[in-house]
Amino acid sequence: MDPHDNEADTATLEREALGRIIHAFSEYKHTADLDLMIKGRDFSRLKQAHKDLLPHFHAHLRQASQGVQHNHIFLRSMLTQLLEEGPNSSPFLPGALSAAEEYAAGVNGRVLPQDVEKVRYVLKNLMRDWSEEGAAERAASYGRIMQEVESIASRQAPGQVPLSILVPGAGLGRLCADLCSMGHHVLGNEFSFYMLLASAYVLNHSARLHQWTVHPWLHSGCNHFTSASQLRGLAIPDVLPEDLTAPGELGMVAGDFVEVFARPEYQAVFDVVATCFFIDTAHNVIDYLETIVAVLKPGGSWVNLGPLLYHWAEPQEGPDEPNIELSLEEIEAVAGQLGLVMQRRDVVKAPFASNRQSMFESTYTCSFWTMTKGPGS
């Protein structure tokens, strides 16, 4: 078999995936307006006596529609900047817009429910990473990791700081930017184009504080104390990314963690690997552990915080790879066998993209550890 066939297949699949994601972003307003229309239609089907009990319903829908418009402005600006204008007004991601058009034509313009959810998840992550409301959430996870990195840096010999830090699962980039703000050199890695596009936009194109308003909670009517709380808008960014990072300090590499960091240039080059709500995104977490060992310098540190909500545990579309779900105890045993030495080990509570003003609080009891790469690994 011609190996080029395989490459061509991969390129086709990647182009299709990118097109599907751009299409989902582009259609955000359309799908959100459709949801509001259904809510309006359901209300119109109530008996008159019930309608009379809810005099503010239409005002609520109008305000929700304004929130959708604010979200749309952010997402639309992002696509315009990254895909249409780009550097020197040429398309930044070659072929992304035509890939989206092709994808849309193949599905008659429809957006799959899971893709609608992923766009809305980006809005919640903007809350987590770039709003003042996210500060408490960030303190409980990024803050702890930063303290630990500070403590590692303080034990280095003079001349060995700044540290070279890898952040797999960089998401919307705040942990990377915060680690840069401490003076370190950080390389982020992210697989999801949803996250890559949004982080590229916030990190590189924020012109001023509180430039955009996002309404991450308006899409669900569940567990709200008040309508106003459901519809509230959050100003982003809460800090200017350029105030956190200096040129050359922050890089971002797209792609699958295990594939990308198998490259020779990444072997034994990082002082620290910092993973936050990341290791449970693996099909096989042992692949991640091996990669972390491989990219660390001897004596380097892996700082991890997160639960074990395995991303692939539920049947879903995706590559046909074997999935395993290990307990914390098993992961620690495997890490030890791979040559990682536990230095500190805690169990801490941390929320993730949680609506603090709502009646539902999802809090993870996270493992939080620092392991070092032993001399023989």
Next chain:
Amino acid sequence: MDPHDNEADTATLEREALGRIIHAFSEYKHTADLDLMIKGRDFSRLKQAHKDLLPHFHAHLRQASQGVQHNHIFLRSMLTQLLEEGPNSSPFLPGALSAAEEYAAGVNGRVLPQDVEKVRYVLKNLMRDWSEEGAAERAASYGRIMQEVESIASRQAPGQVPLSILVPGAGLGRLCADLCSMGHHVLGNEFSFYMLLASAYVLNHSARLHQWTVHPWLHSGCNHFTSASQLRGLAIPDVLPEDLTAPGELGMVAGDFVEVFARPEYQAVFDVVATCFFIDTAHNVIDYLETIVAVLKPGGSWVNLGPLLYHWAEPQEGPDEPNIELSLEEIEAVAGQLGLVMQRRDVVKAPFASNRQSMFESTYTCSFWTMTKGPGS
């Protein structure tokens, strides 16, 4: 149109729904074994070096298989007792077994994923309602409601106690039984045949303490500190239901809350309506509020505890009814307009069917109130 056609249609649909549920219970072991087989197959596809890092994997699968067997014993005994032996060895639910066979034939024996989940949800509810491990969860919700009912009873004139209490959304029956144990007369109401069958079995056929062992957590490999914690079995029941209830104190009525309690015999007959994690199961919560007002005696009390995780908020199969999702503030406003008067009002934390030993804790910030039916309602 002949109105009998409609009745015939309804009967056919109900028979089909019952058949589908019995089929899902019957196939529990088959679907669970299939899941374990897939886990074994995935493990066999790992490279040898990774297999060597997980020496206990096959022992884990064998223990999981034993847990499945324990769950199966409970569910199989339940079906045998309620459907096959029944009172006087005649079928208790007429036609249920043949309905299940017909349903199974129509779907080639397959169980839909959502039905598999519902059976597993029954196991988690057995933890909540009938295990020692559920005691803390019950204290946070049933316990608070019981205290409030105690306080209401203490203010009654002599001769007005015991109270007549309705518990809509009775689930596996523990709140009903606990209220009976205080000496009150309780009528439970439940829509789901999953819950109705399991509660009928535990309430009426428990012969001794810790008669069965269930393993509610084995089906997910996520967020476990240890394998042993994932596989742990819980002894049920933690109390003998017959020690909680006396003859004539506890009744259970099947069916849709709004439909059942529209009947003339239920108007203005209850001293207390106690709802726990219930009101968000409505398509239109106003229908529930109106029904609660209607069944309460003048001056009667509605005690409620729960979040607003509207059951129908996500698109799903079900009747084509308009859905509305009101905020807490809106529900309180509507209740006031319907003639309910707020007596006490708190916000309290309460978990629901949550695995306390896991890394994920889902805690609801619940509204907890007592309203009374005003004189003019």
